[in-house]
Each structure stands twice: as structure tokens, then as C-alpha cells.
Amino acid sequence: MTKTLGLIGAGNIGSALARLAVAAGLDVVLSNSRGPETLADLVAELGPRARAATPAEAAQAGDLVVATVPLNTYTQLPAVALAGKTVIDTMNYYPERDDRIAELDAGEQTSSALVQRHLADSRVVKGFNSIDFVRLFTAARPAGAADRSALPVAGDDTAAKAQVAELLDALGYDAVDIGTLADSWRSEPGTPVYVQPYLPAQPDGLTQEEMGRWFFEVPGVPVPADKVRELTDSAVRRSAGDARATLSRD
């Protein structure tokens, strides 16, 4: 059972996961690129279960570690400190943000397979990548709740996936195993399960400001496990550029 969650990246997703983890009674060790002192406010808000550290220290402290940084920094993840660990990869490829990665544009690899290649001695599991950071926090529900959602997980190591499913359960989600890291394109940007199902339809005619408010305030739509399975099964592989062209946010 995970007692301490290490977080490399403490932005939108990292801080939402830290809040859920603390609420679930876990200790969290947060890190970012600018140094522990820049996380003082977040740590104070999270309370005594939280502390800030360097990425390598967060990696070492975690029974389970989340890598939640922009994909174009994945080669900076501390591979030695992460050796032997299960690492949850929340990262998505956005060419306009991450610069072009030829292997991904060619559809030869999934982004998580690249992360696994860098973290050769870790067990990488893709997870938490297909829900936006607001719903990630607000749509979490206790086990058995009628409106609990499920999230896809993918990985090459069965035991690591079970460990991640246990974390999802503690944090408020059911897990749907969608296969290996090679299969993880089924939850990448542009696929049917990606972000949209967890949101209601956006009203027409909103100003930019109203759209921002809507995004932050609208309640999520529960997406149960059978729906996640149906959506991921129905995914069709497209080139990264095509798949992302219509997406404006992750």
C-alpha cells in the first residue's frame, strides 16, 4: 500500500494529485524545477503530510512516484533515483508546446514508451493523463459512489499497474487496464476517452472570460469503467499532428 507519494512536477496536475493524496491520508513529497522553496505556499496549504524536496529526493521518498512535467523535459527525470520504482506518467504530447518529437509524429511510439526508455530501470504506468486537472480534483469520489468515474491505466508490468489501480482507488477513481505502454495511445490526446467525456458540452457563445469561468466551475460528468472501456476500444490511431490539431488545451 502506498504511504508516500512522490511528485515530480507540482503544477496543475501535480498539485491536484497532492491534494487528493493528502485527503486520502497519504504523505506527499513535492518537487519542481525551481527548487523546494518555491513550493512553500502549496506545502503550507497541504499541511503536515506535505513537504517539498528536489526531484531526486521526491523520487527516493515515494513508494510510488508521479512524473507530471511537460513532456519536453522527460529526459531530465532522475532515472537513477527512480530505479526500481513504479512511476506514473501523466504526460501528453503537444507538439506546439513540447517541440516536435519525430518518433511520436510518425506514430512509431507512444509518449509513455519514450518515458519508459529513459527510465529503463523503473516500471512506468500511464495514468491521470486523460482528465483535465479541475475535474481530476472535483470528480473524485469514494469507492462505491454511484457517480464515481474510472480512468484508463496502461503499462508493461502487471504488478505496477495493480499498485497504480490501488492508488487510483484511494484517490477516488476506478481503474481500467487498457494494456501495455504500446497500447497507451488509446488514451492520448485526440482519442475518444481524452478529457471531453468528463466534461459536459460547452455552451455556445461564451466570451473568453466566461469560458474560463465555465471551465473552472462546471461539475464533471461521471464516466464509469464500462464507458471508459468502450471509448478506449473505439479509438483509431492517427498521426500525432492530426490527433492534436483540434485540441486547444490539455
Ligand SMILES: NC(=O)c1ccc[n+]([C@@H]2O[C@H](COP(=O)([O-])OP(=O)(O)OC[C@H]3O[C@@H](n4cnc5c(N)ncnc54)[C@H](OP(=O)(O)O)[C@@H]3O)[C@@H](O)[C@H]2O)c1
Ligand atoms: N493540465 C491538465 O489538465 C493536464 C491533464 C492531463 C495531463 N496533463 C499532462 O501532465 C503534465 C503536467 O501538466 P500540468 O498541467 O500539471 O503542467 P504545469 O502546470 O505546467 O506544471 C508542470 C510542472 O512541472 C515542473 N517541471 C518542469 N520541468 C521540470 C523539470 N525538469 N524537473 C522537475 N519539474 C519540472 C514545473 O515546475 P516549475 O514551475 O518549477 O518549472 C511544474 O511544477 C503535462 O505533460 C501535461 O500534458 C495535463
